[in-house]
Amino acid sequence: MLNKQVTIKDLARKLRLSVSTVSRALRDVQDINPETKRQVLALAKELNYEPNFIARSLVNKQTKVIGVVLPVIAARYFANALSGMMEVADANGYHIMFCQSDESPEKEASNIKKLVSIRIDGLLVSVSKCTSDTEIFQKVQQRGIPVVFFDRALEHIDATKVTVNQHEGAFLAVEHLIRKGCTKIAHIAGPRHLSIAIDRMNGYLDALQKYNIPFNKEYLLHCEDFQYDAMEKIQALFNLEEKPDAIFTVNDSIAVLCIKYLKELGIRVPEDVAVVGYNNDPVSEVVWPALTTVMQPSFEVGKLATQLLIDEIEQKSTQHFHKVLSSELIVRSSS
Amino acid sequence: MLNKQVTIKDLARKLRLSVSTVSRALRDVQDINPETKRQVLALAKELNYEPNFIARSLVNKQTKVIGVVLPVIAARYFANALSGMMEVADANGYHIMFCQSDESPEKEASNIKKLVSIRIDGLLVSVSKCTSDTEIFQKVQQRGIPVVFFDRALEHIDATKVTVNQHEGAFLAVEHLIRKGCTKIAHIAGPRHLSIAIDRMNGYLDALQKYNIPFNKEYLLHCEDFQYDAMEKIQALFNLEEKPDAIFTVNDSIAVLCIKYLKELGIRVPEDVAVVGYNNDPVSEVVWPALTTVMQPSFEVGKLATQLLIDEIEQKSTQHFHKVLSSELIVRSSS
DNA sequence: CTGTTAGCGCGTTCAC
């Protein structure tokens, strides 16, 4: 059963060549007799030879493996980013090994240690919500392993980062509501300590300012736990005397909750209150009315981050960038 | 910058021991002086020594890497299965390297070749919709690499399989509709060549039979492309003279389409027509009315498949099983 | 253009 793997040695013996000649023939490197090369390649194909990555890694001191740590793969956004990574990795002869942190800094750290111990050539990471310590990432860098942050990056660390312009996405969303004639625009924001949530909130505030719409602090509510405390915030909003005529939410799930709740109250969407979400989650298409939302270029983020990482690994680039990608507003019937 | 990795050799030199003694001390194996062992372990910790996986793999001829090939990671079902796999792999000292086939048999094959070439110890695979050839999987087995199929398995191959009882899930769904008093139950089925779709259809048929409800062939429609031709099927259904009073669909997206369409026609769900889907997709919770659906134990499938694979890798078990897990009906307001 | 030698980091005989 154990169909012993054919090695470079087997080829050498059958061809009465030295292993090094075979090795050279297999990669197209240095000067080698075209005829010899032909023979080696032919036999390799015939015997179904496949180079042993492990042995090659050992001598080259590079594994061609890129480690990825992200919060949770079941989130569509990260699944798409990962797909983008795999595409670029594949095209450059790299493999991806990924882990999930489940939003736990501890699990994140242990994943990183594990990946480093397998001798990854580079690390792509989107930090958990609660990660603030840069130490572990610096240690990885000190080992000579390049680190690129994607989507969620730490501020105080010198590394390449690929993120999405949250401020701009939120600005677009609110600007859209304003142009639709809304003037009492509420925002259900995310946790105060999460930078993407803060950025979106600032986009909201700046859009109001630009269009000279006075800010009403009663219209700004924070969900510290995302969805879990969302419903009470929504209810609070509609217990106000001056009810809003539009709601911009930090994500689609909360927007969907809003729509449901408004329906129960008999408030029409978008006639009485317009709703705009964030993420272009699959639910945004199926809810009724279909949700206007902001789509982030997750696939592109994954691709770009990986390309920049590979450039660093292969020393094509040695400086660190911070690339910020734009989002797109997808207008549907909820606004 | 290149913080050179400390090796077993460094430890040996500093301790004036031979590398083999250090090697033995590091693993707890053979007879070794407890005191020597203590010293080695202490120094290893101090110098932050980490065994080199690559070198170890080369001599042990095992990489502790499990390859996973699945259709698409953006599908919640597979993301959950993968999470289950990572949990079990982690607990047993294995790593997971996964690839997506994007439902293409060609990409599936090239992924498998790639994984085999990095010398995975075992392979977990859920085949693409169009895969029918068993050859490539047999080749993998012949190389001595155990293969376990999960969720979607090929019939004519001798390998361990972990699947979900589609027939039972469908049966439960239809039985539920019958108990609710529905008698004109339609089924929008999936592609005729896809075994999970066939199984669900048979579950539908058998439930009707068991409860002596005559089968009306006008009530059974196939979507060969899943969602893409779903809408016309739904419309066909409601152009019939004898309209159904319930619809059971092969997946949630189609069920959601049904609900939307019924709303447009002014038909009430569930009062006039009940709807039941399949998969417990996130959309099933947010649609209105919330969708009754069948939840598959995807996480469990991943865990079990991985455990059985590891058992095979480690020769704890040599026979092949076919484990079939049960699904659960989740009753919500659409039925 | 090709063969010889050496070594990547570690595990596994053997002796001692």
Add this chain to the structure above:
DNA sequence: GTGAACGCGCTAACAG
């Protein structure tokens, strides 16, 4: 209990 020697499969340095 410990060390020397060899090999895993492959690449790199140096001769020739």
